[in-house]
Amino acid sequence: MQINSISEYFDHKNLEKTLIEIKNQYEFLEVGTLGNSIFGKNIPRLTLGKGKKSVIYIGAHHGMEWITSALLIQFVSDFCKEYKNGTNIFDVSTRVLFETRKIHIVPMLNPDGVDYAIHGVNEDNVIYNRLIKMNDSTDFSHWQANARGVDLNHNYNAGFEEYKIVERIENINCGATKYSGEYPESEPETRALCNFVRFERPELALTLHTQGEEIYYTSGEKSSAISLSLAKTISRLTGYKISFPSGTAKYGGFTDWFIEEFDKPSFTLECGLGENPLPFSDFEKIYYKIKRALFIAPILI
């Protein structure tokens, strides 16, 4: 069952409202904050479970991919319901999962970008004129970056210097997509996430994007055997095919940073199939495909 407040326009306000609703129903859900976006919006962080081994799921690095926030909140809601009822799901006991694992969820890393993509940009925005110039249009429905035009998934310290060369060649600047920022973790959103991950040291990180029904796989030096077997399992559970990042997707992304920094598995899930932004009518279909992997991945580590 889809939860009521997940709707066509799952913006930051809707997310916060939904979190209050879920928290009111399930007191065992830990609702915290990762930090604030560049325009001061709270970036929620949720935790399920109290085990030692942890995983992290991250949604909406990219503004127009806000459907990934809704997918993660649906998962949180379903997990809470199953746990409260003491039921098993996909042969996994949510009670055992809760006792032995910790699942951290950052449903919307880029709240400003999501709100731009859903609502557009108002004239009262302090950088309104610059934004219109950057975007080359008043239509922000394809906006991916954060509030000031940095693509968060190019702002990590993985291949950053090489990517700066690519940016110069391809003339990539501040804008709707692809600009990596002045230096790694220059943006409050990525800095907050990296600090949390450095502190918490999860065993596995899954980052949700759209679209393509693919699992981007890159291997670290030591963890490649376990990473590949995990990628294959997640591929089997979702029906998504394993692929290898190419072009600009190779640089500065969270997944590569996580693998390089911790030598632990991390995957980018390109959810759904079609043209971005995916229509909200695809929500149930996408969730159905990834749900099993979200429940089972924590026990694979």
Ligand SMILES: [Zn+2]
């Ligand atoms: Zn993306």
